[in-house]
Amino acid sequence: MDLQLTGKRALVTGSTSGIGEAIALTLAAEGTSVIIHGRNEAGAERVAEAIRTNGGTATIVLGDLSDTATVGSVADRAMAAFGGSIDILVNNAGSLESKPWFYSTPADWVDNYARTIGPMVQLILACVPGMKQAGWGRVIAISSGLASSPQTVTAAYAATKAAELNLSVSLAKELARTGVTSNAVSPGTIWTSGLERDFRAIALQLGWPDDASQWPALFGAEDGPFAVPSGRVGWPADVADLVTFLASPRSGYINGANLRVDGGYVPTVN
Structure with missing residues (x-):
């Protein structure tokens, strides 16, 4: 199947390792020009070089998304990298913090939200207007099975992942009839x-x-x-394959959805 991704431009946050790396490599293999993002320069260079070695196009934008000013810089540099805008935004960056309920402070909950949701919203506000102007785009949030089936030891983290699902649906409604879709992918345990x-x-x-x-x-x-x-x-490729399809023109009728990639582990109907 031709996913019709040749010539598209994607920013994948947190793509120097793990799931983000797999997404970047898979998008590039389908013809997408990919912006590798992270904080680890050596990791970013390794992923970018792997893409180039296989005939793909990649550039690197480094930056810590926990800093508001840095997020703005990442967005500006990413959009400038391939002609002033991007077509696909994959919000993957994040960190898993494990603290039992009664060992988490209110500040921990606020910090989790600020580090996860804040940068995501800021990148959407920066990148999506260009997609709307072009009449086509994809916004994909990498959430977690914990959003639907939370655990006590990751309560604050799971709550932010649930917020990502809510955000994805409201964004899909906001972008109705613009040609830009918004979806979430919820991985389970990925090796x-x-x-x-x-x-x-x-x-x-x-x-x-x-x-x-x-x-x-x-x-x-x-x-x-x-x-x-x-x-x-799961393997990172299990997630990357789905994200790449969602990023393609082939997925135009999937919008405002949460798609689980967990082997059936989360016991819900969605």
């Missing part, structure tokens, strides 16, 4: 290098083989810690 580091102790405690390539299936098995109906935890 990134960071997750492997975090769960190594659990795997070794359970007496699993030292070969980490076997762990995704063991974690997702019926008697595993996650018991994913699909029989494994």
Whole structure:
């Protein structure tokens, strides 16, 4: 299937590793010019070089999105990179903070919201007007299964992810009949290098083989810690493939949706 993405321009925040990296690489493989964003220059260079080596087009914009002034600079530099505007905005950047309910302060909740929702809104306000003027665009929020099925140890983080779903729907309504769509993607447990580091102790405690390539299936098995109906935890490519389709002209009738990529783990109908 031709996704008709050749010549489109995308900003993927937090794309120096993990899910964001996979999204950037997959978009580029479909012909999209991609702006790699993050705080790690070496990681950004590595992803950009991988794209260029495969014949794609990539540029780098570094910046910490927790700083309001920096967000504005990231938006300006990203839009200038490929001719003054972008067609696709993937709001992926974020960090998972685990604190039990009664160990989280009100300041923790406010800080989580400010670091997650604030930059997302600021980038939308900066980038979407150009999409509206062009009559076409895609805004995609990378949320989480925790938005629909929160856990006590990630309460503040999960609440911000639920806000991302709400934001995506209200934005879709605001952009009605403009040619610009807004959707959210909610990954479940995705096997990134960071997750492997975090769960190594659990795997070794359970007496699993030292070969980490076997762990995704063991974690997702019926008697595993996650018991994913699909029989494994996810790979970054599972998310990237869906995001790339949503970013394409082929997805024009999907709007204001939350699409889960979790192997059936979250027990809800949406």
